Amino acid sequence: MRSGGSALSWRRWWRSAGFAWAGLVYSYRVQANFRIEVWAGVLALGLAVFLRAPLAPIGLACALVLSLELLNTALEALVDLASPGLHPLARVAKDAAAGAVLVASLGALLVGVTVLGPPLLALVR
Structure with a gap:
């Protein structure tokens, strides 16, 4: 399907944003x-x-993990x-995509521990 209008059109942008929002809502409801x-991510x-x-x-x-989950x-x-x-x-494709989410999640955990760990420890002490 061809998109109508100029690439700079607000109407076209809102339409595209609507499709993106539908993808987010679907993923949140189903996954x-x-x-x-x-x-x-909200907690972090x-x-x-x-x-x-x-x-x-x-x-x-957080954005990396959520983006990869949407791609998965x-x-x-x-x-x-x-x-x-x-x-x-088909199994390889699905497993590899899930693996990408896992790698990003482990990286996000490392970032969280590195960034939040010291101030959290200081608060506890």
Whole structure:
């Protein structure tokens, strides 16, 4: 489907933003992991605000995990559409996408411990 109008059109931008929002809403409703990751991100950002720790690394780590989870959801849907039956390559595609989310989640955990750990320890002491 061709998009109508100028690339700088507000109407076109709002239409595109609507499609993106629909993808976010779908993923939140259907994917339990996405919901968990959203709330873990909210908790991490809230803790960063409370501890007066830098928000940028926490926000970027959260955005990376959530973005990869959305891509994982999209890839799973495409694989299911293209290969409704069991196929070894379909499994590889799904597992690799899930692995990308896992790697990003472990990286986000490392960022969280590094950025939030020292101020949290100082508060406890």
